[in-house]
Amino acid sequence: MALDLVYASHDEAGAYIELSKQEQAKVLQFQQQVLKLVALGHDCVKICEKLCLLEEQLVPNSVASVMLLDASEQQLNVFVAPSIPKEGVAQLNGLRPGPCAGSCGNAIYRQEPVYVENTLTDPRWHDIRHLAVNFNICACWSMPIRGRGGRVIGSFALSSFEHRMPGPFQTKLLEIGSFIVGIVLEQRKINQQLYLSSQVIEQSTEGIMITDSDNGFVSVNRAFTRITGYAQDDVLGENPRILSSGRHGQDFYRQMWGSINATGHWQGEIWNRTKAGRFYPQWLSITAILDAQKNVMYYLGVFSDITEKKQAAETIWRQANFDLLTGLPNRSRFYDRLQQDIKKAARTKQKLALLFIDIDRFKEVNDSVGHSRGDALLKASAERLAAGVLDTDLLARLGGDEFTVILNEVTDVEAVEHIAARILQKLADPFDLDGKQTYVSASIGIALFPDDAVEVDALLKCADQAMYVAKSEGRSRWRYFTPAMQVAAEKRSQIIADLRLAVMKQQFFLLYQPIVELETGKVHKAEALIRWQHPDKGMISPADFIPLAEETQLIIEVGNWIFQQAIQQVAIWQAAHGKDFQVSINKSPVQFYHAVAGDWSASLQQMGLAGHSIVVEITEGLLLDANATVSGQLLHLRDAGIQVAIDDFGTGYSSLSYLKKFDIDYLKIDQSFVRNLSEDSSDRVLCEAIITMAHRLGMKVIAEGVETRQQCDLLKQAGCDYGQGYLFARPLTAEAFDEFMARKISP
Known part of the structure; x- marks a missing residue:
C-alpha cells in the first residue's frame, strides 16, 4: 500500500496503478540501484551503462542504448550501448532525426515517445531497415531524454528481438531510465563546469582569495600562495589585514570599502606584504558576491604582483626621458x-x-x-x-x-x-x-x-x-x-631652401680644370668642379653651399649628378684624346656613409668605360673615420679599377698607416704649400718630403694651386708628377676645355 502511494504521487496519468506489486518492487529496486551510483559520484558513462544493463535484465530478450544529439543537433551518436555489437554502434552513429529514421530518430524528431512493434514493416523505420535486418531488431521503443528546461538532448531506447509493444511496466522503465539519464547528463555538465571553474581559479596566474561576509578567508588559489608566501591553511579564517604593508592610512581603506559597499566593486593599486616580510605593489580587484536577496555572501579578491611591471614602466620611462650613457x-x-x-x-x-x-x-x-x-x-x-x-x-x-x-x-x-x-x-x-x-x-x-x-x-x-x-x-x-646671428642663420636657411630647389631645377653645371703632366706638358687628366648659377643671386661659391649640401644630405643627389655628367664627358674625351683620359671627381664623406659605391662601377660598365676613367678624390678625414661601410666602399672602388686620390693632403691629420692600409693612387699637395713655394722656403722642404714619401709608397703626386713658372719648376725638380692651377688654365667649360686641348695638341 505504501508503494502504491509512493508511485501514485509520481504518476499523474495513474500508470503505476496498473503495475503489480512485484513490478513496483522491481521498479523501486532499479531506481535505488541507479541512484546509489549517482549519489556515490560514479562516472556518468558507468552509470548509464549500469542503467542499460539493469533495464535489459528487467526486460528480457532486449538491448538498451543511449544516444545523444551532437552540438549542432543535426545527428545522433551512441553514448552507451553495452550489449550492442561494435558493428551496430558504428552503423547507428550519425543517425539524422527524421520521420523515417527509426524509433530513436522519430523520438527526437517528434520530441515524444515512439513505440514500434514491427521494425520490418513500420514506415518509421524505412531509412534504417537494414539495421533491423542485420541485427534482428524486431521491435524498438524510444523515449526522448530531456535536459534543463525540457530541451531534448538524446534518446533512451529498448530494442527487442521479438515483435511486441511495451506494457505499463516497460513504459515506466523507459520513462524512469530516460529521466535518470537526463539528470546524470546534466549533472555531468554541471560537474564539468565546476571542474573547469575550479581549474581556472587554481591555474590562474593571478592570486585569488575568497572571504566570507565577515571578511574571513574561505579559500585561496595556488597563485595566492606563490605571490604572498601564505598557504591556504595559514590564512583560513584570518582577516586579509595580515597582508597589510602598513603603507596606507585609514582614508585609503575607508574609500575602498565605500566603493565596495556602494557599487559592489573596487580596483586599484595597493602595497601589501608577503609572509617573508617583503613589501610589493599589487593590482587588486575586489567584488562583492550577493545572494538572491542582495545580501553579501562572499568577497572575491583577484590580484597580481606588479613589481616587474612597475620596474619595466620605470625603465621605459627612464629610457624615454634620460640618456643611457650619461x-x-x-x-x-x-x-x-x-x-x-x-x-x-x-x-x-x-x-x-x-x-x-x-x-x-x-x-x-x-x-x-x-x-x-x-x-x-x-x-x-x-x-x-x-x-x-x-x-x-x-x-x-x-x-x-x-x-x-x-x-x-x-x-x-x-x-x-x-x-x-x-x-x-x-x-x-x-x-x-x-x-x-x-x-x-x-x-x-x-x-x-x-x-x-x-x-x-x-x-x-x-x-x-x-x-x-x-x-x-x-x-x-x-x-x-645677437640679432646679427639671426640674420646669418636666416641667410643660411634660405641657402638651404634654394639648394633644394637648385637640385630640382638643375641649376648646377660643371667646369673642368686640366691636370698637366709636368715632365711632358701633356694633359690626360682633368678635375670636375661643380658651380651653382643662382637665378637671382648669381654664382654661389662651392665653399658656401657644399657644407650645407653635406649637412642636409643633398650632397648624395648632387654627387650622383656630378658623376653622371662626368662619365658622359669622359666618354667623349676618351674618344677624342685616347682611352687613358681621366676625370677626377670629389666624393663627400656623407656619400660614403649613405651611398653604395657599386652604383658607380655599374654605371661605368653600362657606358662601356673602364674603371680607371674616373679618379675619386677624398679627404684625409674620411680615412680617419674609415668604418666598415667606408672601408668596404673603398675596397669596392679598388676592385672596380677606380683610382683614389687624397685631396688637400697635409692640411689634416696625416698618417702613414692609413696610406698603407688603403690603396691610394694619388696625393694632391694642398695649394697652401704651393702658394709660397720658393728656393729657400720651408714649404719646398715639405713638398719634397711629401713627393718622396708618396713615390716610396707607390703613389703619384699632384700639386694644386700652381700659379707661377717658378712654382712649376721647383715642383718639377722635386719630382712632382702633375700640376694643376691657373698657370696652366682656370676651370673651363667643356667647350672651352676642347679648345684648350686643341691648342695643346696643335704644333
Missing part, C-alpha cells in the same frame, strides 16, 4: 622641462637663460682614443658639467657631444657668465682615460628668455647660433646670442 635628461625630457620653465618664468616675470654647450673637436679626440674611451670622456664631461650647475637647474644631453643647461630665476647676466666660465674651467682640466691624459674644451652659446625668444624652439635656435659663433671665434669660450 644618465642625464635627454632631448625629450629637456624639451618638456624647458617648456614648463618658460611658462613659469612668463608667469612670474622672471628671466631664464639657456646654455648650449658643444665639446670642441670631440670627433677628433674620439677617433684618436677609440669609441669606448670617447664614451668615457662624455660621461666624465657630464659629471663635471653637473658639478658646475645648481640642483634647481637642468643639465641635459641632446645627443653626441651637445649638452644644454636651463638656468632658472636669472636675476643678472653676471651669474650666467659665472656659470659659463665655471663650466669652461671644469672642462679644461685633463681627463684620465685609462691612464691616457686627454684635453678638451667647450664652446657655449647663451640665449635669454624673454629677451632673445619666447618659444622653446626659437630659444634653442638662438643658443645654438651663439654656440657656433663661439666655436668660429676660436673655441673654449662663451658668447651671447
